[in-house]
Amino acid sequence: MHNIWLIAKREYLERIRTKAFLIATILIPLFMGVFVFGSGYLSSRTKSSAHIAIVSSDATFAADLKQELQTGKSSGMTVDLIHPSASGSDATRASLDTNLHGKSGDLTGYLWVTAPTQAGARPTFSYVPRSAGDITTEDTLSTAIKNVLTREGLTHQGMGASDIDALMAPVAIDTSKTGDSRAAFGAAYLLFFLMYMVIMLYGMNTARSIIEEKTSRVFEVMLSTIKPDEMLAGKILGVGAVGLTQIGVWMLAAAVLGSTSLATGLIGSGHAFISSVQIFFFVAYFIFGFLVYSSIAAALGAVTNSEQELQQLNMFLVVPLAFCFLMIFVIVKAPNSTLAQIVSLIPFCSPLLMNFRISLTTVPPWQIGLSFVLMSLTILAILWVASRIYRVGILMYGKKPSLPEILRWLKYS
Amino acid sequence: MPIVELHHVRKAYDTKIAVADLSFSIEPGSMFGLLGPNGSGKTSSIRMMIGITVPDSGTVSLFGQPFQRSLLHRIGYLPEERGLYKKMKVMDQLIFFGQLRGIDAATAGKRAHAWCEKLGISQSIHKKTEELSKGMQQKIQFISTLLHEPELIIMDEPFSGLDPVNATLLQDTLVDLRQQGRTILFSTHRMDQVEKLCDSICLIHNSHLVLSGSMRDIKSRYPVNHVRMNFTGNDSFLQHPAIAAAKNYSGHAEITLHNGADAQLLLAAAVQSGACITRFELMEPTLEDIFIEVVGGKVDA
Numbered sequence: 001m002h003n004i005w006l007i008a009k010r011e012y013l014e015r016i017r018t019k020a021f022l023i024a025t026i027l028i029p030l031f032m033g034v035f036v037f038g039s040g041y042l043s044s045r046t047k048s049s050a051h052i053a054i055v056s057s058d059a060t061f062a063a064d065l066k067q068e069l070q071t072g073k074s075s076g077m078t079v080d081l082i083h084p085s086a087s088g089s090d091a092t093r094a095s096l097d098t099n100l101h102g103k104s105g106d107l108t109g110y111l112w113v114t115a116p117t118q119a120g121a122r123p124t125f126s127y128v129p130r131s132a133g134d135i136t137t138e139d140t141l142s143t144a145i146k147n148v149l150t151r152e153g154l155t156h157q158g159m160g161a162s163d164i165d166a167l168m169a170p171v172a173i174d175t176s177k178t179g180d181s182r183a184a185f186g187a188a189y190l191l192f193f194l195m196y197m198v199i200m201l202y203g204m205n206t207a208r209s210i211i212e213e214k215t216s217r218v219f220e221v222m223l224s225t226i227k228p229d230e231m232l233a234g235k236i237l238g239v240g241a242v243g244l245t246q247i248g249v250w251m252l253a254a255a256v257l258g259s260t261s262l263a264t265g266l267i268g269s270g271h272a273f274i275s276s277v278q279i280f281f282f283v284a285y286f287i288f289g290f291l292v293y294s295s296i297a298a299a300l301g302a303v304t305n306s307e308q309e310l311q312q313l314n315m316f317l318v319v320p321l322a323f324c325f326l327m328i329f330v331i332v333k334a335p336n337s338t339l340a341q342i343v344s345l346i347p348f349c350s351p352l353l354m355n356f357r358i359s360l361t362t363v364p365p366w367q368i369g370l371s372f373v374l375m376s377l378t379i380l381a382i383l384w385v386a387s388r389i390y391r392v393g394i395l396m397y398g399k400k401p402s403l404p405e406i407l408r409w410l411k412y413s
Numbered sequence: 414m415p416i417v418e419l420h421h422v423r424k425a426y427d428t429k430i431a432v433a434d435l436s437f438s439i440e441p442g443s444m445f446g447l448l449g450p451n452g453s454g455k456t457s458s459i460r461m462m463i464g465i466t467v468p469d470s471g472t473v474s475l476f477g478q479p480f481q482r483s484l485l486h487r488i489g490y491l492p493e494e495r496g497l498y499k500k501m502k503v504m505d506q507l508i509f510f511g512q513l514r515g516i517d518a519a520t521a522g523k524r525a526h527a528w529c530e531k532l533g534i535s536q537s538i539h540k541k542t543e544e545l546s547k548g549m550q551q552k553i554q555f556i557s558t559l560l561h562e563p564e565l566i567i568m569d570e571p572f573s574g575l576d577p578v579n580a581t582l583l584q585d586t587l588v589d590l591r592q593q594g595r596t597i598l599f600s601t602h603r604m605d606q607v608e609k610l611c612d613s614i615c616l617i618h619n620s621h622l623v624l625s626g627s628m629r630d631i632k633s634r635y636p637v638n639h640v641r642m643n644f645t646g647n648d649s650f651l652q653h654p655a656i657a658a659a660k661n662y663s664g665h666a667e668i669t670l671h672n673g674a675d676a677q678l679l680l681a682a683a684v685q686s687g688a689c690i691t692r693f694e695l696m697e698p699t700l701e702d703i704f705i706e707v708v709g710g711k712v713d714a
Contacts, residue, residue, distance in 0.1 A: 224490035
């Protein structure tokens with residue numbers, strides 16, 4: 001026990017003194033916060049500011065559409081109206097095309113409205129953009145056209161303008177009971193990303209630290225006094241403690257910031273940004289998730305000789321984590337669906353997905369309990385294998401072992 | 414009671430036999446040399462003595478007891494592959510290794526300072542290990558093996574990679590330690606070091622034991638029939654009937670006499686033949702001579 005403590009203490013102190021630790025502590029949440037809230041802010045606040053031309057023979061419709069596009073809820077476009085000259089619609093089109101293809105042209109695209117051939121039918125629309133991938137402008141256009149057509153239709157039915165405005169006003173949904181759902185999603189997303197980062201980071205750190213001892217041959221000195229299992233245990237505990245410290249700093253900062261009026265102002269509701277329950281489960285799932293992934297990483301570190309070789313094998317860490325990433329889209333929509341329940345119970349995914357579900361909804365306690373039981377069993381199984389690979393692997397240098405060789409190591413020790 | 418006793422120890426890795434049926438014992442307070450060319454099984458034998466690997470068959474006893482891990486605190490081990498934590502400061506590192514071997518931080522610190530003073534590296538103790546030269550790192554590793562004042566010191570190739578000044582410094586330190594009553598085992602492929610330092614040796618070749626015993630015993634088994642001569646002038650005396658083999662390196666002759674031949678007669682003959690002799694030395698065979706004689710020169714290193 002004393003030896004494990006010494007190894008863990010050394011590992012912890014050496015890591016926590018590095019600049020990398022300080023930088024990661026500050027930058028990771030900053031980066032994550034900017035990413036999660038920044039992308040949300042951008043998509044909700046930015047209006048499409050494209051400059052387009054509308055070619056239409058129906059002047060009323062064109063003016064209405066221009067009005068909608070320039071002052072509508074989600075767009076602030078600049079719109080030119082062009083009346084196609086009866087003689088040369090081809091000439092108009094050609095000059096617009098020249099503008100689009102020329103470098104000096106200022107148009108984002110143009111909308112060509114062809115009047116309906118029979119009365120009462122809808123006109124047909126064709127949009128020619130400068131960039132083939134400009135989905136945003138196209139979406140904005142289609143929404144605006146629909147709104148204008150709806151207004152026109154309602155006017156035809158004899159409804160007054162003020163009635164139409166009232167009918168088409170945006171609906172406000174009161175979510176003050178559960179907090180702003182956008183903020184809740186943001187927080188859950190942020191926690192998911194943080195968990196992903198720390199598990200990945202500290203899993204890899206465990207492997208790196210083993211490789212460092214292998215390449216510097218320190219372990220041979222160590223093995224003359226302590227057992228490989230003690231080294232492995234000390235290493236995992238030490239690196240894990242660094243991770244916990246980092247998370248502790250983050251959570252403390254979140255709690256302090258969350259209690260200030262600034263945060264309340266930003267989120268716009270009285271609910272705490274990250275609740276103490278979320279913090280509790282984040283820490284608990286980090287501990288278990290770290291143990292799962294760092295024991296895999298320890299085995300990887302023991303069979304490799306250099307960081308480069310480790311890079312080739314780190315898919316064993318990345319693939320399960322990437323799978324979790326795909327699953328969040330399923331879980332966001334229906335956090336209690338059968339699929340969500342199953343994937344969040346997979347021990348490799350529980351730290352990310354069960355924790356994510358807990359942030360979003362009320363998860364039955366038995367599922368939370370079961371996830372911890374399954375993770376504990378997995379950790380024991382992986383550690384059993386990893387410590388055997390480690391015991392033999394750290395004394396082997398030179399050639400990277402083949403799979404049959406690794407299996408033979410399991411039998412040896 | 415021998416400090417270390419190996420009894421018919423054998424170790425194989427897959428198909429390669431690293432150590433085959435090795436037996437020897439080391440008496441307390443002696444300096445023991447484990448000799449052999451590269452790849453002969455020295456490191457494998459040492460690793461089994463300190464429990465890094467377990468012998469396939471045979472037994473290892475330490476301090477008169479069957480091997481058990483609790484005895485490892487009484488041993489200091491310097492591996493051939495030097496290993497230190499590169500980013501750690503020298504003093505932190507020494508204290509850490511001291512603590513791992515069971516002494517408290519304060520004692521480790523005090524002893525580390527004393528040792529650094531003795532080996533002339535005390536100005537570097539607050540530097541990071543990676544900033545030091547290789548020789549200095551080796552001294553630090555050397556110190557880290559001795560901090561817990563082990564009764565048995567095992568060093569695998571302790572002098573390799575050191576300049577002559579530092580190699581001598583470490584040799585002298587080992588001699589001091591032996592005088593304090595510690596038992597020292599070191600492995601090397603340099604016969605001259607062993608010849609100078611060791612009380613007894615064990616010579617292995619191709620994982621087999623070739624020779625073992627005290628230096629005196631081994632040497633007395635071989636006749637004193639080697640002559641080294643420096644001379645100028647006539648070299649016809651090299652045809653003298655007492656000579657079994659002779660090599661003449663332009664005035665420096667290495668001569669092996671027939672068993673029982675009298676070296677004095679050779680000297681007289683040489684003087685008579687008119688050679689001017691500046692050196693005539695009758696020597697016991699060097700360890701190197703014995704080694705070459707025993708393994709018959711088939712050293713495939």
